[in-house]
Amino acid sequence: xxxxxxxxxxxxxxxxxxxxxxxxxxxxxxxxxxxxxxxxxxxxxxxxxxxxxxxxxxxxxxxxxxxxxxxxxxxxxxxxxxxxxxxxxxxxxxxxxxxxxxxxxxxxxxxxxxxxxxxxxxxxxxxxxxxxxxxxxxxxxxxxxxxxxxxxxxxxxxxxxxxxxxxxxxxxxxxxxxxxxxxxxxxxxxxxxxxxxxxxxxxxxxxxxxxxxxxxxxxxxxxxxxxxxxxxxxxxxxxxxxxxxxxxxxxxxxxxxxxxxxxxxxxxxxxxxxxxxxxxxxxxxxxxxxxxxxxxxxxxxxxxxxxxxxxxxxxxxxxxxxxxxxxxxxxxxxxxxxxxxxxxxxxxxxxxxxxxxxxxxxxxxxxxxxxxxxxxxxxxxxxx
Amino acid sequence: xxxxxxxxxxxxxxxxxxxxxxxxxxxxxxxxxxxxxxxxxxxxxxxxxxxxxxxxxxxxxxxxxxxxxxxxxxxxxxxxxxxxxxxxxxxxxxxxxxxxxxxxxxxxxxxxxxxxxxxxxxxxxxxxxxxxxxxxxxxxxxxxxx
Numbered sequence: 430x431x432x433x434x435x436x437x438x439x440x441x442x443x444x445x446x447x448x449x450x451x452x453x454x455x456x457x458x459x460x461x462x463x464x465x466x467x468x469x470x471x472x473x474x475x476x477x478x479x480x481x482x483x484x485x486x487x488x489x490x491x492x493x494x495x496x497x498x499x500x501x502x503x504x505x506x507x508x509x510x511x512x513x514x515x516x517x518x519x520x521x522x523x524x525x526x527x528x529x530x531x532x533x534x535x536x537x538x539x540x541x542x543x544x545x546x547x548x549x550x551x552x553x554x555x556x557x558x559x560x561x562x563x564x565x566x567x568x569x570x571x572x573x574x575x576x577x578x579x580x581x582x583x584x585x586x587x588x589x590x591x592x593x594x595x596x597x598x599x600x601x602x603x604x605x606x607x608x609x610x611x612x613x614x615x616x617x618x619x620x621x622x623x624x625x626x627x628x629x630x631x632x633x634x635x636x637x638x639x640x641x642x643x644x645x646x647x648x649x650x651x652x653x654x655x656x657x658x659x660x661x662x663x664x665x666x667x668x669x670x671x672x673x674x675x676x677x678x679x680x681x682x683x684x685x686x687x688x689x690x691x692x693x694x695x696x697x698x699x700x701x702x703x704x705x706x707x708x709x710x711x712x713x714x715x716x717x718x719x720x721x722x723x724x725x726x727x728x729x730x731x732x733x734x735x736x737x738x739x740x741x742x743x744x745x746x747x748x749x750x751x752x753x754x755x756x757x758x759x760x761x762x763x764x765x766x767x768x769x770x771x772x773x774x775x776x777x778x779x780x781x782x783x784x785x786x787x788x789x790x791x792x793x794x795x796x797x798x799x800x801x802x803x804x805x806x807x808x809x810x811x812x813x
Numbered sequence: 814x815x816x817x818x819x820x821x822x823x824x825x826x827x828x829x830x831x832x833x834x835x836x837x838x839x840x841x842x843x844x845x846x847x848x849x850x851x852x853x854x855x856x857x858x859x860x861x862x863x864x865x866x867x868x869x870x871x872x873x874x875x876x877x878x879x880x881x882x883x884x885x886x887x888x889x890x891x892x893x894x895x896x897x898x899x900x901x902x903x904x905x906x907x908x909x910x911x912x913x914x915x916x917x918x919x920x921x922x923x924x925x926x927x928x929x930x931x932x933x934x935x936x937x938x939x940x941x942x943x944x945x946x947x948x949x950x951x952x953x954x955x956x957x958x959x
Contacts, residue, residue: 476874476934478914482905512912516872521912537912544865544872547911567909570902599911601864606855654855655862657906737898780898784905811905 480512484567486809488574494801503527508534508567517541519549525566530584533632534566534592546600552632553597555645556613557665559693559706561591562647569809572702572731572741572778574790578769579708579725579747583620583627586759586768588725589689589710590667592629593617593643601654609654611647611661619643622669622676622685625759641668641684656697663691663708679758682714687755700733712755723749723756737780745772751797760797767796776805784811838941839887839957842926842950847933849873852953860936861893861916863907876929876937880922888938891957926950 485507506527513520519539525532537551554561560580564571581587595617602610620627621638630636649661667687671680693706707726714720729743747770750756760768776790785808792803841857843849848869852860860866861875878884885897893900907913919925922939929937930949944950 476872478917480908480912480914482908484909510908510912512908512914514912514914519912539911541865544867562910565909570906570909655859655864657903783898784901 477513477515479514480510482510483812484508484510484569484809485812486568486807488805488807490803490805492801492803494799503529506566506568508565510567519547523566536632537597545602547598549597549599550595552592552594552630553615553617554591555593555615555643555665556597556599556647557645557663557689557691558589558591559663559691559695560704562613563695567811568807569784569786569811572739572788573729573743573774573776574788574805574807575772575774575792577706577725577727577729577743577745578772579706579727579745583629586625587627588756588759588768589665589687589708590619590627590629590643590669593619593645594630594632594640595643601651603654604650607653609651611649611651611659614644614646616642616644619667620669622671622680622758624673624675627669627759638672639670641670643667658696660694660696661692663689663693663706665689665691676758680714680754682718684715685755686713687711688713702731704729704731712753714754718754721749721753721755723747723753725750739778739780741774741776741778743772743774745769745774747771756797767799769794769796771795786810837959838955839884839891839938840941840944840955841936841938841953842929842944843936843953844930844933845949845951847951849936849953852936857936857954857956858893861888863904863913863915871934874932874935875916876925876935877916877918878922878925878938879918879920880925880939884922884938884940887957892938 487505489504506525509524509526511522517540519537519541521535521537521539522533523535525534533552535551535553537549537553539547539549541547554565556562558580560576564576568574579588582591593615595615597615598613600612602612604610618630618640619642620629621640623638628638630640643666645665647661647663649659651659665687668684669687670684671677671682677683688711689708691706691708694703696703705728707724709722709724711722712720725745725747727743727745729741731739731741733739750768750770756768772792772794774790774792776788778786778788780786788807788809790805794801794803841852848871852868856866860873866873878888889895889897889900895903904915908915919928922943925937926939926944926947929935938956941952944952
């Protein structure tokens with residue numbers, strides 16, 4: 430399966446597409462994969478191990494006040510996770526498949542320099558996103574069906590660059606006997622600001638436009654070193670080069686520099702879980718344009734109930750998005766995605782079987798140009 | 814006479830049941846060739862939750878024992894302090910976050926003991942009686958006793 434992924438499958442159309450990276454890069458990926466994968470003897474005698482999980486979800490959507498179902502809610506998707514570990518070395522990837530999309534979302538090669546401190550090279554999810562670094566593309570481990578709009582991926586008109594290609598350091602250090610500190614920092618090539626989207630580097634495809642540098646980081650406190658609760662601060666600095674007449678005309682600038690300041694808490698107390706995040710995004714444009722900024726925040730509250738039920742509610746709000754030319758550029762009216770500036774959501778999840786859940790969610794959304802109600806029903810699972 | 818017979822039957826019944834419960838111990842084991850002589854509870858929990866634990870420069874590798882449901886229950890209660898579903902979600906999350914591999918699962922204690930005995934880096938847990946006279950492994954600690 431891993432070899433199939435690397436070489437591409439004819440039916441997926443990947444092998445025939447031009448590669449965006451030099452031959453040496455492709456050769457290195459294949460050689461590295463082959464050196465790890467498929468060696469059962471290695472796995473048995475030299476402490477190698479591998480992991481393969483598929484997170485699948487199917488969703489139905491009905492709405493009032495919005496013209497089309499959103500692209501970020503494919504009716505069926507699969508998130509394939511594969512990992513190989515050999516002593517301190519790691520190879521790890523995430524391949525996301527929907528009816529319309531097939532993307533190698535993450536591909537990372539890592540080395541654990543000391544216990545729980547890893548240096549990664551490759552394409553990764555930037556650590557300054559509180560939500561995406563916890564849930565990634567898999568839906569089963571995400572209680573709600575929707576993700577907060579400010580955490581949307583680039584191809585869903587996401588405002589904050591999420592996929593970076595470069596180096597990432599992740600470290601978890603103990604504080605005292607129980608607590609811990611998490612430090613993550615990344616540097617690499619961010620997305621290019623094309624006609625209507627931020628286009629991150631595609632490891633398997635073309636890469637139009639110019640990709641600027643991205644710096645991202647997170648510093649978090651963990652009340653329990655091995656627990657899932659954490660709270661901390663987030664920071665990002667992305668240089669986005671605009672390309673194409675639409676981007677240049679809307680932005681009236683050759684590039685935008687995003688500086689993101691954020692704070693978050695993901696805290697579990699008994700049967701309760703609270704996920705709250707606030708971002709301040711500063712957008713610097715070429716002179717004589719004045720800089721702009723906007724804010725976005727959300728709070729999700731979850732409560733475990735009897736019979737494996739979990740109730741949840743989320744409130745999202747923002748400020749000054751309507752006045753931002755950067756936001757206006759990404760609010761693509763030629764597709765069926767509008768950027769959500771406010772949302773209230775409630776829902777109920779039922780983990781009715783091992784690694785399977787049914788979730789229902791009702792939303793009220795306000796976008797830059799519309800408002801409406803949506804109802805969603807989702808089945809999600811982890812296989813095996 | 815009838816009450817005497819009933820009492821005798823009861824004693825007999827209890828006598829048969831008692832060995833399966835009384836004196837039971839779940840123990841943490843490593844190979845007799847392992848350099849590891851002790852592991853405190855936080856490190857054991859960290860190890861079985863999928864984080865990296867090293868001793869004397871050696872990376873330890875946990876293995877799960879699901880030879881019988883009671884062992885699994887005791888593991889969840891006494892080693893990782895989580896419910897079955899919470900533990901499952903926890904290891905799935907680690908896989909999603911960093912591709913960390915989940916510990917191998919053994920359905921037979923005898924096979925697990927062989928695996929531990931063969932590899933000085935492997936840490937497992939079994940009933941004490943299953944390794945009572947096995948010189949290939951050593952007991953690090955008692956995880957649970959009745």
